[in-house]
Amino acid sequence: MKYCSECGSANLVRRAPGHDTHSRLTCADCDKIFYHNPRMIAGCIVEHDGKYLMCQRAITPRPGSWTLPAGFMECGETVEQAAVREVLEETGARVEVISPYSIFSVPQIDEVYIMFRARLIEFSDAPGPETMEAKLLGPNEIPWDNIFYPAIKDILQRYIDEKARGTFGIYMGCSEDGTVHFMQ
Ligand SMILES: [Zn+2]
Structure with a gap:
């Protein structure tokens, strides 16, 4: 994934949001979190x-x-x-x-x-x-x-x-x- 599906930003980073246990692909501009599950x-x-x-x-x-x-x-x-x-x-x-x-x-x-x-x-x-x-x-x-x-x-x-x-x-x-x- 290269662009945020929410706002179109290319500024995607991996980080653990809030109290989450796993790092997630996250849009640094709109904060949309992209969960990837089995x-x-x-x-x-x-x-x-x-x-x-x-x-x-x-x-x-x-x-x-x-x-x-x-x-x-x-x-x-x-x-x-x-x-x-x-x-x-x-x-x-x-x-x-x-x-x-x-x-x-x-x-x-x-x-x-x-x-x-x-x-x-x-x-x-x-x-x-x-x-x-x-x-x-x-x-x-x-x-x-x-x-x-x-x-x-x-x-x-x-x-x-x-x-x-x-x-x-x-x-x-x-x-x-x-x-x-x-x-x-
Ligand atoms: Zn975004």
């Missing part, structure tokens, strides 16, 4: 008859890699609505959220992922433009070596393990450190 990404792990709904990315970065459907939340929606909408846009599947499954922070890039368990209502097999192909894949069909992001691989692997054990936890953490919480 972005929320919502998505779903959708299991149906032992298979998992995955999509092959058509867009950068890493087109051709496989991932779980997820994307940026929009203003005016709940995180669950965002997750369901992203699944529909990226895979053509209508789903219903069951419960939270992973709350995963990536502070290095200021992103927070909230992944839900969801059940399939209808799979029309008509993915949007961000997806080459959407498929329900069994554990042996999942392209484990070509998954977009390591955390996505971890989520899938944990789900498959937990399904075999018959109990699902909720992960909370980041890539370095985190805990799976099981309800008592």
Whole structure:
């Protein structure tokens, strides 16, 4: 950002306003503060008859890699609505959220992922433009070596393990450190 969106000044500085704990980009002329906060990404792990709904990315970065459907939340929606909408846009599947499954922070890039368990209502097999192909894949069909992001691989692997054990936890953490919480 080069100019203040409030007054057009180029006199932007970084400073901690008042009692704030973080330094913020601030307009030195009109005192407008520009807050920069993490972005929320919502998505779903959708299991149906032992298979998992995955999509092959058509867009950068890493087109051709496989991932779980997820994307940026929009203003005016709940995180669950965002997750369901992203699944529909990226895979053509209508789903219903069951419960939270992973709350995963990536502070290095200021992103927070909230992944839900969801059940399939209808799979029309008509993915949007961000997806080459959407498929329900069994554990042996999942392209484990070509998954977009390591955390996505971890989520899938944990789900498959937990399904075999018959109990699902909720992960909370980041890539370095985190805990799976099981309800008592
Ligand atoms: Zn200004």
